[in-house]
Amino acid sequence: MARMHTRRRGSSGSDNPAADEPPEWSDVDADDIEARVVELAEQGHDPSVIGLKLRDEGVKGTPVPNVKLATGKKVTEILEEHDAANDLPEDLRNLMARAVRLREHMEENQQDAQNKRALQNTESKIRRLVDYYRGDELDEEFTYSYDVAVDLLEDDR
CATH class of the missing domain: 1.10.287 (Helix Hairpins)
Structure with missing residues (x-):
């Protein structure tokens, strides 16, 4: 299918590998991850940037490859629980x-x-x-x- 505002077809993107549980090398506690997500949101970061920072910097030096696998909740769900979500998507x-x-x-x-x-x-x-x-x-x-x-x-x- 062609793109919406151009007549070109884009190349398909890559998918995340199918995984049911976080890797064993990333054994960060879910409460620590949630606290770090809220802390980054209070600093003014968007949910996508929070995910990148957790992947790159991690929590206490341990990277978090996938927040949903580690906590069972998406970044936006964590922000909504702690009333740190933005008014607009x-x-x-x-x-x-x-x-x-x-x-x-x-x-x-x-x-x-x-x-x-x-x-x-x-x-x-x-x-x-x-x-x-x-x-x-x-x-x-x-x-x-x-x-x-x-x-x-x-x-x-």
């Missing part, structure tokens, strides 16, 4: 930040047709994600607009 927030940057660029450079197209594509993705998250993680009446995105991103920081 990470993918939606990143797309909104990109749209705000593109809109500011377009105000300075009206003739930039490529970035105008990129802004249209980005806002289209945002609207589809808002439809996906509406009701569960967003309010039923939530609609995307540039002003709403600016306000949400300022509140999030």
